[in-house]
Amino acid sequence: MARTVFCRKYKQELEGLERPPLPGPKGQDIYDNISKQAWQEWLAHQTMLINEKHLNLMDMGTRTYLNEQMQKFLSGEDYDRAEGYVPPESSE
Template sequence: MAHMVFCAKYKQELPGLDEPPFDSELGQKVYKTISQRAWNEWVERQKMLLNEYRLQPWTPQAQEFLVEQMNDFFYGSGGELPKEYVAPTA
Protein backbone atom coordinates (compact mmCIF):
# COMPACT_ATOMS: atom_id res chain seq x y z
CA MET A 1 0.00 0.00 0.00
CA ALA A 2 1.27 3.46 -0.92
CA HIS A 3 2.38 5.91 1.76
CA MET A 4 -0.55 8.37 1.91
CA VAL A 5 -0.23 11.98 3.06
CA PHE A 6 -2.50 14.97 3.38
CA CYS A 7 -0.66 17.10 0.84
CA ALA A 8 0.07 20.64 2.06
CA LYS A 9 0.10 21.92 -1.53
CA TYR A 10 -3.09 20.27 -2.81
CA LYS A 11 -5.03 20.07 0.45
CA GLN A 12 -6.12 16.48 -0.15
CA GLU A 13 -4.96 12.98 0.65
CA LEU A 14 -2.63 11.69 -2.04
CA PRO A 15 0.16 9.11 -2.41
CA GLY A 16 3.35 10.38 -0.78
CA LEU A 17 7.02 9.86 -1.42
CA ASP A 18 8.58 6.43 -0.96
CA GLU A 19 11.21 7.89 1.40
CA PRO A 20 12.32 11.29 2.69
CA PRO A 21 14.01 13.25 -0.13
CA PHE A 22 16.96 14.20 2.09
CA ASP A 23 18.26 13.37 5.55
CA SER A 24 17.18 16.38 7.59
CA GLU A 25 14.26 17.78 9.54
CA LEU A 26 13.01 19.41 6.34
CA GLY A 27 13.27 16.08 4.50
CA GLN A 28 11.06 14.48 7.16
CA LYS A 29 8.55 17.34 6.93
CA VAL A 30 8.35 16.94 3.14
CA TYR A 31 7.96 13.17 3.49
CA LYS A 32 5.05 13.59 5.92
CA THR A 33 3.23 16.47 4.17
CA ILE A 34 3.96 16.47 0.43
CA SER A 35 2.51 14.18 -2.23
CA GLN A 36 4.48 12.50 -4.99
CA ARG A 37 2.56 14.65 -7.48
CA ALA A 38 3.63 17.90 -5.77
CA TRP A 39 7.22 16.64 -5.41
CA ASN A 40 7.43 15.84 -9.14
CA GLU A 41 6.21 19.36 -9.92
CA TRP A 42 8.84 20.79 -7.54
CA VAL A 43 11.61 18.83 -9.29
CA GLU A 44 10.62 20.45 -12.60
CA ARG A 45 10.40 23.90 -10.96
CA GLN A 46 13.81 23.37 -9.37
CA LYS A 47 15.35 22.51 -12.76
CA MET A 48 13.88 25.69 -14.22
CA LEU A 49 15.25 27.79 -11.32
CA LEU A 50 18.69 26.24 -11.66
CA ASN A 51 18.74 27.01 -15.37
CA GLU A 52 17.15 30.46 -15.30
CA TYR A 53 19.35 31.75 -12.49
CA ARG A 54 22.37 29.72 -13.61
CA LEU A 55 22.78 28.36 -10.10
CA GLN A 56 25.55 26.04 -9.02
CA PRO A 57 23.65 23.62 -6.74
CA TRP A 58 26.71 22.65 -4.69
CA THR A 59 27.12 26.21 -3.35
CA PRO A 60 25.59 27.13 0.02
CA GLN A 61 23.96 30.23 -1.50
CA ALA A 62 22.18 28.21 -4.19
CA GLN A 63 21.09 25.58 -1.67
CA GLU A 64 19.67 28.23 0.66
CA PHE A 65 17.84 29.87 -2.24
CA LEU A 66 16.36 26.54 -3.38
CA VAL A 67 15.20 25.67 0.15
CA GLU A 68 13.45 29.06 0.39
CA GLN A 69 11.83 28.51 -3.00
CA MET A 70 10.79 24.96 -2.07
CA ASN A 71 9.18 26.13 1.18
CA ASP A 72 7.25 28.81 -0.70
CA PHE A 73 6.26 26.33 -3.43
CA PHE A 74 4.90 23.76 -0.97
CA TYR A 75 3.80 25.76 2.05
CA GLY A 76 3.48 29.38 0.89
CA SER A 77 2.15 31.26 -2.10
CA GLY A 78 3.53 28.74 -4.60
CA GLY A 79 6.59 30.75 -5.54
CA GLU A 80 7.09 33.28 -8.27
CA LEU A 81 8.67 32.56 -11.61
CA PRO A 82 11.74 34.55 -12.66
CA LYS A 83 10.76 37.80 -14.44
CA GLU A 84 12.55 36.78 -17.63
CA TYR A 85 11.12 33.24 -17.71
CA VAL A 86 9.26 32.26 -20.88
CA ALA A 87 7.41 28.97 -20.66
CA PRO A 88 8.31 26.48 -23.40
CA THR A 89 5.72 26.01 -26.09
CA ALA A 90 4.54 22.52 -26.86
Protein backbone atom coordinates in the same frame (compact mmCIF):
# COMPACT_ATOMS: atom_id res chain seq x y z
CA MET B 1 -1.82 0.01 -1.97
CA ALA B 2 0.03 3.31 -2.24
CA ARG B 3 0.74 5.30 0.91
CA THR B 4 -1.26 8.54 1.14
CA VAL B 5 -0.59 11.81 2.96
CA PHE B 6 -2.58 14.96 3.54
CA CYS B 7 -0.58 17.21 1.23
CA ARG B 8 0.35 20.60 2.67
CA LYS B 9 0.45 22.17 -0.83
CA TYR B 10 -2.81 20.79 -2.23
CA LYS B 11 -4.78 20.44 1.03
CA GLN B 12 -6.03 16.96 0.17
CA GLU B 13 -5.15 13.28 0.54
CA LEU B 14 -2.76 12.28 -2.25
CA GLU B 15 -0.20 9.57 -2.92
CA GLY B 16 2.87 10.01 -0.72
CA LEU B 17 6.55 9.56 -1.41
CA GLU B 18 8.14 6.13 -1.11
CA ARG B 19 10.89 7.41 1.21
CA PRO B 20 12.13 10.72 2.63
CA PRO B 21 13.73 12.73 -0.21
CA LEU B 22 16.28 14.43 2.06
CA PRO B 23 18.15 13.34 5.19
CA GLY B 24 17.14 14.49 8.66
CA PRO B 25 14.04 16.22 10.03
CA LYS B 26 13.38 18.24 6.86
CA GLY B 27 13.25 15.07 4.77
CA GLN B 28 10.95 13.42 7.29
CA ASP B 29 8.62 16.44 7.28
CA ILE B 30 8.41 16.32 3.48
CA TYR B 31 7.79 12.56 3.60
CA ASP B 32 4.99 13.00 6.15
CA ASN B 33 3.28 16.08 4.66
CA ILE B 34 4.02 16.44 0.93
CA SER B 35 2.52 14.40 -1.89
CA LYS B 36 4.51 12.66 -4.58
CA GLN B 37 2.87 15.00 -7.14
CA ALA B 38 3.89 18.16 -5.26
CA TRP B 39 7.47 16.88 -4.81
CA GLN B 40 7.81 16.06 -8.52
CA GLU B 41 6.49 19.52 -9.40
CA TRP B 42 9.02 21.09 -7.02
CA LEU B 43 11.91 19.17 -8.62
CA ALA B 44 10.87 20.41 -12.07
CA HIS B 45 10.48 23.99 -10.80
CA GLN B 46 13.83 23.86 -8.99
CA THR B 47 15.53 22.70 -12.21
CA MET B 48 13.92 25.57 -14.09
CA LEU B 49 15.09 28.10 -11.47
CA ILE B 50 18.65 26.73 -11.59
CA ASN B 51 18.77 26.83 -15.38
CA GLU B 52 16.96 30.10 -16.07
CA LYS B 53 18.64 32.06 -13.28
CA HIS B 54 22.06 30.45 -13.95
CA LEU B 55 22.41 29.45 -10.29
CA ASN B 56 25.66 27.99 -8.97
CA LEU B 57 24.93 25.11 -6.60
CA MET B 58 28.43 25.43 -5.12
CA ASP B 59 27.40 28.80 -3.67
CA MET B 60 25.91 28.56 -0.17
CA GLY B 61 23.67 31.56 -0.90
CA THR B 62 22.14 29.66 -3.82
CA ARG B 63 21.42 26.66 -1.62
CA THR B 64 19.78 28.90 0.98
CA TYR B 65 17.71 30.58 -1.74
CA LEU B 66 16.55 27.23 -3.16
CA ASN B 67 15.70 25.95 0.31
CA GLU B 68 13.56 29.06 0.97
CA GLN B 69 11.84 28.66 -2.40
CA MET B 70 11.19 24.97 -1.72
CA GLN B 71 9.51 25.81 1.60
CA LYS B 72 7.33 28.45 -0.06
CA PHE B 73 6.45 26.20 -3.02
CA LEU B 74 5.52 23.21 -0.86
CA SER B 75 3.52 25.35 1.58
CA GLY B 76 1.44 26.94 -1.17
CA GLU B 77 2.95 30.40 -0.58
CA ASP B 78 4.05 32.83 -3.29
CA TYR B 79 7.38 31.66 -4.71
CA ASP B 80 9.86 32.90 -7.33
CA ARG B 81 9.39 31.98 -10.95
CA ALA B 82 11.92 32.05 -13.77
CA GLU B 83 11.59 35.44 -15.46
CA GLY B 84 11.23 35.29 -19.22
CA TYR B 85 10.60 31.53 -19.31
CA VAL B 86 8.42 30.53 -22.25
CA PRO B 87 7.20 26.93 -22.19
CA PRO B 88 7.77 24.98 -25.40
CA GLU B 89 4.80 24.85 -27.74
CA SER B 90 3.06 21.51 -28.01
CA SER B 91 3.26 19.71 -31.34
CA GLU B 92 -0.43 18.81 -31.52
